[in-house]
Structure formats: C-alpha cells, structure tokens
Amino acid sequence: MSDLINASLKELGAALTAKKVSAVELATLFLDRIETLNPGLNAFIALDRDKTLAQARAADETLKVGAGATALTGIPLAHKDIFCTRGWRTSCGSRMLENFISPYDAHVVEKLAAAGMVTLGKLNMDEFAMGSSNETSYFGPVKNPWDVARVPGGSSGGSAAAIAARLAPAATGTDTGGSIRQPAALCGLTGLKPTYGAVSRYGMIAFASSLDQAGPMAKSAEDCALLLTAMAGFDPRDSTSLERPAEDYSRDLEQPLTGLRIGLPREFFGAGMDADVRAAVEAALAEYRKLGATTVEVSLPNSGLSVPAYYVIAPAEASSNLSRFDGVRYGYRAPEYGDLNDMYSKSRAQGFGAEVKRRILIGTYVLSHGYYDAYYLKAQKIRRLIAADFQKAFESCDVIMGPTSPSVAFAFGAKSADPVQMYLSDIYTISTNLAGLPGMSLPCGFGAGNMPVGLQIIGNWFGEAKMLQAAHQYQKATDWHTRMPEEMK
Numbered sequence: 498m499s500d501l502i503n504a505s506l507k508e509l510g511a512a513l514t515a516k517k518v519s520a521v522e523l524a525t526l527f528l529d530r531i532e533t534l535n536p537g538l539n540a541f542i543a544l545d546r547d548k549t550l551a552q553a554r555a556a557d558e559t560l561k562v563g564a565g566a567t568a569l570t571g572i573p574l575a576h577k578d579i580f581c582t583r584g585w586r587t588s589c590g591s592r593m594l595e596n597f598i599s600p601y602d603a604h605v606v607e608k609l610a611a612a613g614m615v616t617l618g619k620l621n622m623d624e625f626a627m628g629s630s631n632e633t634s635y636f637g638p639v640k641n642p643w644d645v646a647r648v649p650g651g652s653s654g655g656s657a658a659a660i661a662a663r664l665a666p667a668a669t670g671t672d673t674g675g676s677i678r679q680p681a682a683l684c685g686l687t688g689l690k691p692t693y694g695a696v697s698r699y700g701m702i703a704f705a706s707s708l709d710q711a712g713p714m715a716k717s718a719e720d721c722a723l724l725l726t727a728m729a730g731f732d733p734r735d736s737t738s739l740e741r742p743a744e745d746y747s748r749d750l751e752q753p754l755t756g757l758r759i760g761l762p763r764e765f766f767g768a769g770m771d772a773d774v775r776a777a778v779e780a781a782l783a784e785y786r787k788l789g790a791t792t793v794e795v796s797l798p799n800s801g802l803s804v805p806a807y808y809v810i811a812p813a814e815a816s817s818n819l820s821r822f823d824g825v826r827y828g829y830r831a832p833e834y835g836d837l838n839d840m841y842s843k844s845r846a847q848g849f850g851a852e853v854k855r856r857i858l859i860g861t862y863v864l865s866h867g868y869y870d871a872y873y874l875k876a877q878k879i880r881r882l883i884a885a886d887f888q889k890a891f892e893s894c895d896v897i898m899g900p901t902s903p904s905v906a907f908a909f910g911a912k913s914a915d916p917v918q919m920y921l922s923d924i925y926t927i928s929t930n931l932a933g934l935p936g937m938s939l940p941c942g943f944g945a946g947n948m949p950v951g952l953q954i955i956g957n958w959f960g961e962a963k964m965l966q967a968a969h970q971y972q973k974a975t976d977w978h979t980r981m982p983e984e985m986k
Contacts, residue, residue, distance in 0.1 A: 501526060502663040504980065506572055509666060512558055513571040519573030520556035524549050524615050527536045527573050531617065534985065537645060540658040542578060543586045543619035544638045549573075552615045557944045559613055563726070563739045569727055570613025572645055574667040575983035577656050578619040579626055580701040580711070587663050589623040589702045590634040590652075593822050593829045593848035595643035603700025604732045612727040617665050619811060622653030624850045625819065626673055626677025626704040628652050629922040630911055631680070633852040636709040637787055641684060642982040643948055646908040650922075652854040656714045657684035658820050662985045667715040667724055671701060674807050675901075682905075684950020685940045687968065687978060688714040689721045692958050693933035694739035696725075697732030705814035708807075717978050718939060722747035725961060741959070755789035758966060760894030764798045765925055771904045775942030778900050781941035781952045781971065787896075788970055795897065799882045803928035804920055806883070809876035810931075811862050815853075816860030822848065855916065884932035889921030891957045896967055900925055901938040901951035919947040925938035937963045938979035939968045 499517065501843060512518045528546055531715035535541050556571035573770040580598035581587050583606075588594045602610065610616070631639040631654025639654040639793040640661040642649045644914040653670030659681035660668055672690035681688030689712045696711045703709060725746045733779045748960065756949070759782070779858035782792060782986040824830035824844030831843035849857070863872040903924060912919040927938040933957055952971075972978050 498856055502530065503979070505717060506569065506666060506715065506964070507953060509572050510568050511571075520615060521550060523571065524573050524617065525552040527617055527665060534662055534664060537608050538640050538642060538658050538662055539637050540621055540639050540655045540662065540664060541575065541618045542588065542621045542655070542880070545585065545618070545780065547555040548584065549615060549617055556613050556615055556713055557984050567612045567727070568723060569609070569706040570762055571615060571668070573615045573617045573665060573716055573773060574609065574670045575617045575620050575656070575659055575665040576606060577622055577671060579622060579671050579702050580669060581702070582619065584614065585619055587619065587702070588635070589626070590624040590636060591849065591853070592635045595635065595829065597827060598622070601700065604697035604735065605728050608728050608730065608862055609669070609724075613767065619947050620668060622655050623652035623852050625702070625815070626652040626671055626709075627815070627852050629675070629679060630912065631655065632909065634852060635852055641906050643685065643954070644906065644946060647908055647948065648683070650683035650902070650906065653714065654674040654680045657681055657686060657688070660684070660686045660716060661982060663965070667713065667720060669711060670714045670778055671709055671711050672930065673704050673811060674930050675923040677712045677714060678901050678926050678936055678951065678953060681938040683906040683949065685949030685977070685980060686714060686716055686874060687718050687721050687727060687937065687939045688712065689937040689961065689962055690929065690935060690962070691725060691938070692935045694737050694743075694957070695729050695961070697735040697738045699734040703818040705811040706818060708811060710930070716800050717972055718937075718965045719747065719750060720963045721807060721937070722750060722866065722969070729792050734899055745964065746962050746965055749962050750969040753789060753965055754785065754970050755969060757896070758894040759785060759790050759792045760795035760890050760897040761792050762795050762800065762890065762897060762899060764797050764800045765899035769903050769924065771944065774900050774902070774904060774950050777942030777944060777950035778952055782898065783976060784971060788974060791816055792801060793894055795894055797886045797890060797928065799879060799886050800928045801925040802879050803883055803931055806876040806879040807927045807931060808859070808920060809872050810880065812856040812860030813864050813873050814860070816857045816864065819853070819857055824848070845900060880931045883928050886933050896960070897955040899953050901953040904947065905948035905950060929955055934958060935964060937964050937968060939972065
C-alpha cells in the first residue's frame with residue numbers, strides 16, 4: 498500500500514479498476530498520512546474524514562458496477578480553499594471567511610466530483626490568493642516539505658506542499674500572477690495554468706477577475722493532462738468561460754519532440770536569475786535539444802513592465818471584488834461597533850490581513866478620480882503590448898521556455914518586510930496572466946540547499962496539449978518529477 502503514495506494517477510486508476518485497492522483504502526492511506534505529517538506542514542486547513550470516506554464508498558460502488566466510471570474514479574485529491582465546496586468550510590485563507598460553510602460547489606469541484614474523484618480536504622493558501630510565499634494566510638504559513646524553514650511559494654502553497662509531501666496525489670490551484678507555477682517550482686512538482694477562459698471561474702472566490710484561472714497541480718505532466726481534461730469546459734454561469742469543443746489534453750503526450758521550436762526570451766535570461774537556477778534551466782534545455790527540439794532566441798521587450806502593470810490591474814480588480822466582504826451578509830462582523838459605517842470599517846479592519854489591505858488601498862487609489870487614466874488605463878495599454886509581444890514571438894517558435902522563479906525557495910521572513918522584493922518573485926510568470934496565455938512549471942533539477950528548481954513552459958492560446966507533450970517527453974527522459982523529500986518518506 499505505501500508504494501501507492503508515489504504512483505501516478507494512471508497507475509492509481511489501474512489499481513482501482515483491477516481491484517488491487519479500494520477507493521476507501523486509498524483515501525484512508527492519504528488521510529492517515531495527513532494526520533501524521535500535516536501538523537508539521539500546515540498544508541490542510543479543513544478535513545472531514547467521514548465526508549471523504551462517504552465519497553470513497555460511493556466511488557467503490559461506481560467501480561463495482563463499471564458503468565459511469567472514469568479514469569479518475571476513486572482517486573483522491575484536495576482543493577485549494579478558494580474553491581467553494583458544498584458542506585465544507587471555504588475560508589480563502591482569511592479571517593473574513595473563517596466560519597463560512599459553502600452551500601454550493603465551484604464548477605471545478607463539480608467537474609472533478611462528476612469524474613468520481615474523492616475530496617481529501619481543503620488546502621491552505623495566501624489570504625484571498627494575495628501573496629507569493631504562503632505567509633499571508635490567517636491560519637499560519639505553509640512549510641516547504643523540502644525544508645520546513647523555507648516557504649513553499651504562493652498563493653497555492655498548500656496545494657504544492659501537500660503533493661510534494663505525498664499527502665495528496667493531486668490538487669487544484671489558482672493562478673492570478675503565477676500562483677500555480679511558482680509554488681510548483683519551489684516544491685518540485687508540475688502545475689499548469691490554462692488559457693484564460695478554458696476553465697470556469699464559477700465558485701472560485703475572485704481576486705482579480707481578468708487574471709484568475711484555475712488549474713491542476715500534480716507530480717507529472719501526464720497527471721495534469723488527465724486532470725485538465727476533466728476540469729475544462731464551457732460553463733454558462735461564468736461570463737468569461739469560452740465555448741469550445743471538449744479536448745483530450747493527453748492526446749499528444751507520446752509524440753516525439755523532433756522539430757519542436759523552443760523560444761528563449763532574452764529578457765528571461767538576463768540579470769536577476771540566480772546562478773543555480775540558470776544552471777538547472779540550461780541543463781534542461783540541453784536535454785530538450787537531445788530529444789530533437791531546437792532553440793531560437795526571441796524577445797518580449799515589454800515583459801519588464803509586467804510587474805508594475807500587474808500591480809495596478811490586480812489590486813484595482815481586488816478592491817472591487819473584495820468590497821462585498823462588509824460584515825453585512827456573510828463573513829466576519831466586528832463584535833462591537835457604533836453605527837453602520839463603523840461596522841463596515843471595523844469588520845474590514847479586523848477581518849482582512851495586512852497584504853489584503855495593502856492591495857485594496859492601492860486598487861482604490863488607482864481607480865480614484867484623477868488617477869484612473871494615469872495608472873489603470875495606462876496599465877491596460879501595457880497589457881495589450883505584452884500580449885502582442887508574445888504573438889510576435891510565437892511566429893518563430895512553438896513554445897517558450899525559461900525559469901519559473903528567479904530563485905529557489907527562500908527562508909520565512911526573508912522578503913516579507915519588503916513587498917516589492919516579494920512581488921518580484923513572480924517576474925517570470927506575471928506576463929503570461931496579463932496575456933491570458935497558458936503556462937506550466939515542471940521540476941528540472943535542484944539548486945542551493947538541495948531545493949527544487951522549476952522550468953517554465955509557455956504556450957500560445959489553447960496550446961496546452963503542446964505544452965503537456967513537451968513536458969511529458971522531458972519527464973520520460975528525466976526523473977526530477979519522481980523525487981520526494983527525504984523527511985516525508
């Protein structure tokens with residue numbers, strides 16, 4: 498049984514179908530690991546063994562009958578606590594929603610439940626997905642399983658830590674400026690942000706609506722392809738959901754890479770990248786050349802403006818989205834207040850953490866009279882230029898590659914006193930969100946302190962299958978994605 502913690506989703510599915518293990522036994526295996534290891538990691542913040550085992554028993558019944566079973570039936574996963582999940586606490590890592598029990602399921606939760614997956618629990622995250630280190634959660638920071646003195650990355654840090662520690666074989670995450678890819682890189686796993694609109698945002702608590710996108714996190718590209726196939730699809734409840742034919746994202750996984758053109762943006766390989774990250778990324782690119790791919794230099798001249806543009810647009814949208822949390826209808830309400838305005842003020846002051854307040858203030862400022870044109874409108878124009886840069890680059894390449902993060906995971910507190918330094922952690926990932934493109938991170942080696950390094954792959958719109966093919970072929974030739982922290986064995 499213990500060898501199943503390292504099994505791929507396909508292997509777990511085969512074991513369940515062959516009756517070598519039951520869904521109840523599989524769920525119990527992971528629940529027991531969570532009970533043992535989670536206190537030292539703080540990855541899970543909501544668990545309900547009875548609910549999980551009830552879902553597992555239902556999956557076993559489906560598997561017994563055979564009809565209605567899918568490749569994912571009976572396989573456990575965990576959800577980032579930004580997804581509304583019926584009957585579960587959905588807190589978004591905030592005191593504001595500490596006691597909120599969702600009455601409905603997010604579209605992503607619905608789709609994975611329909612595929613027969615079993616929910617292990619809800620995962621810790623930066624408060625309202627605002628952060629790059631998982632240090633802003635009201636429930637305390639998540640620790641990196643490779644070194645508990647270091648951050649796991651954010652905001653999907655709970656998802657990344659849970660998979661790296663083998664507390665769950667897969668998890669959902671969200672990516673607004675790199676929040677799937679960056680923690681995947683820092684924890685040594687595979688994470689994918691799809692094209693904007695490919696996966697519904699219904700029931701996903703909003704941070705920045707034009708940037709947020711849900712995606713899968715797992716050990717390998719093959720696992721992510723299976724999950725994305727189940728997650729993606731049109732949803733009329735989300736006005737930004739795209740009506741497109743259903744895709745099998747694993748369809749090209751076994752195709753060779755001969756002739757694949759990899760674009761290397763000169764802006765990604767300049768100053769700012771640590772030497773150990775550069776060495777691991779260049780070794781990965783050398784492996785791709787061995788596999789038949791060619792590399793070509795491209796340019797993304799406006800990518801240096803992505804961080805300032807993002808930190809105007811995202812806070813502006815956050816200040817609008819978070820105005821609903823006012824202590825009136827749901828969420829935290831201050832215990833003592835004078836009049837209505839005092840209740841608003843105290844509920845928000847006490848319910849939100851420092852980073853959320855900072856971004857609300859920035860967002861309100863850039864949207865205010867006299868500053869909208871100077872900041873918000875200008876940032877939107879830069880966003881269009883960034884998207885155009887990518888389209889020009891894709892004229893000469895099929896995918897773009899580079900580092901996911903400029904450094905390996907850093908120590909707790911190393912950047913929390915300097916927000917700008919923290920924001921620069923996402924310098925290689927933010928431009929993808931601004932352009933609405935798909936991107937993913939996969940493990941490509943280790944850097945200082947024996948910490949994982951992530952290679953980023955960026956595709957053109959709806960190029961997820963091509964990215965997954967490139968990642969899978971690399972993972973067939975290497976074993977970085979199979980490594981797990983010694984302390985978690």
